[in-house]
Amino acid sequence: MEKKWWQRSVVYQIYPRSFQDSNGDGIGDLPGITKRLPYIAELGTDVIWLSPIYASPNDDNGYDISNYQAIMKEFGTMEDFDALLKKAHELGLKIMMDLVVNHTSDEHDWFKESRKSRDNPYRDYYIWRDPKEGMKGGEPGAEPNNWGSCFGGSAWKYDETTGQYFLHLFSKKQPDLNWDNPKVRDEVFSMMTWWLDKGVDGFRMDVISLISKPEGLPDGTPSGTGYASWEGCATGPHLHEYLQEMNSRVLSKYDVITVGECPGVSMEQARQYANLEGTELNMLFQFDHMVTDYAEGTGRYGLTTLDLPKLKAAMNKWETGLEGYAWNSLYWDNHDQPRCVSRFGNDSSEYRELSAKMLGTCLHLMKGTPYVYQGEEIGMTNCPWESLDEINDIESSNNVRQNIEKGLIRQEDAIEIMRRQSRDNARTPMQWDDTENAGFTTGKPWLRINPDYVTVNAKDAANRDTSVYAYYRELIKLRKSSDLIVYGEFEMLYPDSSEIFAYTRTLGDEKLFVACNFTDHDAEVQAPDGFEGTERVIGNYEDAPKGSVLRPYEAIAVKIC
Numbered sequence: 001m002e003k004k005w006w007q008r009s010v011v012y013q014i015y016p017r018s019f020q021d022s023n024g025d026g027i028g029d030l031p032g033i034t035k036r037l038p039y040i041a042e043l044g045t046d047v048i049w050l051s052p053i054y055a056s057p058n059d060d061n062g063y064d065i066s067n068y069q070a071i072m073k074e075f076g077t078m079e080d081f082d083a084l085l086k087k088a089h090e091l092g093l094k095i096m097m098d099l100v101v102n103h104t105s106d107e108h109d110w111f112k113e114s115r116k117s118r119d120n121p122y123r124d125y126y127i128w129r130d131p132k133e134g135m136k137g138g139e140p141g142a143e144p145n146n147w148g149s150c151f152g153g154s155a156w157k158y159d160e161t162t163g164q165y166f167l168h169l170f171s172k173k174q175p176d177l178n179w180d181n182p183k184v185r186d187e188v189f190s191m192m193t194w195w196l197d198k199g200v201d202g203f204r205m206d207v208i209s210l211i212s213k214p215e216g217l218p219d220g221t222p223s224g225t226g227y228a229s230w231e232g233c234a235t236g237p238h239l240h241e242y243l244q245e246m247n248s249r250v251l252s253k254y255d256v257i258t259v260g261e262c263p264g265v266s267m268e269q270a271r272q273y274a275n276l277e278g279t280e281l282n283m284l285f286q287f288d289h290m291v292t293d294y295a296e297g298t299g300r301y302g303l304t305t306l307d308l309p310k311l312k313a314a315m316n317k318w319e320t321g322l323e324g325y326a327w328n329s330l331y332w333d334n335h336d337q338p339r340c341v342s343r344f345g346n347d348s349s350e351y352r353e354l355s356a357k358m359l360g361t362c363l364h365l366m367k368g369t370p371y372v373y374q375g376e377e378i379g380m381t382n383c384p385w386e387s388l389d390e391i392n393d394i395e396s397s398n399n400v401r402q403n404i405e406k407g408l409i410r411q412e413d414a415i416e417i418m419r420r421q422s423r424d425n426a427r428t429p430m431q432w433d434d435t436e437n438a439g440f441t442t443g444k445p446w447l448r449i450n451p452d453y454v455t456v457n458a459k460d461a462a463n464r465d466t467s468v469y470a471y472y473r474e475l476i477k478l479r480k481s482s483d484l485i486v487y488g489e490f491e492m493l494y495p496d497s498s499e500i501f502a503y504t505r506t507l508g509d510e511k512l513f514v515a516c517n518f519t520d521h522d523a524e525v526q527a528p529d530g531f532e533g534t535e536r537v538i539g540n541y542e543d544a545p546k547g548s549v550l551r552p553y554e555a556i557a558v559k560i561c
């Protein structure tokens with residue numbers, strides 16, 4: 001396969017609302033991001049994925065877009081965006097936009113028109129259906145099918161004006177677009193072209209696996225909540241056709257980076273999405289490793305536990321399953337997931353930095369393009385929420401409430417579940433320094449600041465050689481300089497160990513052995529033959545391990561060449 005720049009790149013994700021406020025309104029904004037670009041360039045990452053910055057009523061914090069070609073008021077203006085893009089390019093940073101086109105906001109002009117009448121020219125931009133036969137619209141059970149919204153409840157909302165329901169796989173304010181309508185595709189493709197002509201460098205495509213709905217919108221198998229999961233909508237019958245159309249009409253005309261968020265994707269489908277001929281997308285985000293700690297019966301919003309062999313099996317599946325077919329992406333967290341150091345590492349003061357470095361080592365030395373979520377590079381942790389009222393996140397609030405109502409979880413466990421799983425753990429403001437509000441804002445922050453900012457902050461991390469930030473910088477530099485790390489084949493070792501995550505990478509005569517201890521005690525690991533006496537390439541303890549014992553949360557990589 002021809003080598004591509006985005007295979008060697010490391011992507012840094014910014015959640016703009018929580019990155020840096022510049023005008024004291026308590027909400028992050030574009031000038032704030034521009035000011036912090038040197039910090040990102042210094043880390044060595046080369047692409048920034050910007051979570052949505054478009055006009056939005058913020059029912060789902062920007063993932064509900066009311067105008068794709070305007071900037072959200074709280075974030076600034078189009079001039080601010082142009083300045084950001086210019087500065088980023090000067091620093092050698094590319095900008096990847098979030099493309100949210102499975103749905104719009106219900107405040108988008110298309111939807112405002114669509115809901116006016118059954119014969120409005122925009123009616124077919126969305127998915128409208130009659131109530132179930134013989135039933136009255138709005139009555140319980142009259143929804144056109146049994147699909148549930150990812151944010152809880154039914155995926156259908158009845159609209160009095162025209163006596164029909166519209167589909168929303170996410171919130172009621174996020175109606176799904178009808179991709180089977182060629183006019184919708186024309187609109188989306190011309191909007192993408194507009195951004196690319198402006199100079200942006202690619203797109204992260206929000207829930208792109210859901211855009212083609214199954215023929216006839218059939219009922220699915222209901223889960224404990226009484227609704228069928230969105231999974232029935234994953235990779236529908238025309239998905240690849242639409243992505244190929246997008247590719248030939250738009251993407252193929254530019255040298256861009258694209259990654260599709262693909263919940264519910266199978267290996268076979270993924271090989272097609274991210275095929276090496278480049279007829280669709282460059283890579284995708286799968287979710288297998290994100291569900292390995294889910295609780296039986298309640299899924300994400302129950303009391304979760306880490307199961308290392310399961311986590312490794314999920315990572316291994318994608319490393320080996322895509323080899324030779326498609327390019328992989330690597331991530332531990334993002335704006336939808338808890339903080340990785342709290343989830344897969346150990347956020348106690350003793351082990352926070354060690355385990356954050358261990359997780360970084362484990363991920364960045366695998367095969368695929370790594371993604372760093374803002375704050376991960378300084379080891380930011382989950383937030384010790386004290387009350388459910390502090391939670392802003394629509395997904396965790398609705399699902400926890402629903403699970404309590406259905407008797408699936410106990411009210412008294414709700415706050416602990418939020419502390420472990422709410423998306424807000426990732427959305428607390430970036431911790432820049434130890435001054436009031438962590439240097440994020442001079443106003444009142446839109447979401448609580450994690451109280452550990454006094455010790456966990458970027459100022460300290462950027463100035464200290466032993467910090468997580470310094471280690472990530474070293475890791476990123478190492479990865480970029482090594483064909484073995486970018487292109488070597490992956491092989492998982494000791495899959496059943498519940499203490500050690502170990503693997504090798506091989507390219508020609510070169511071989512790398514990586515071993516990570518996921519526990520707070522010593523654990524033994526045997527290097528494969530040939531590695532005796534080889535030098536450590538990187539490690540998160542000052543000195544190399546003695547013999548075959550790794551210390552708590554120790555990570556090492558050694559190389560044969």
Ligand code: NOJ
Pocket residue numbers: 060063064100170206207261335336
């Ligand atoms: C996935 C996004 O990452 C998430 O934040 C959002 O709520 C849903 N898609 C709906 O757009």
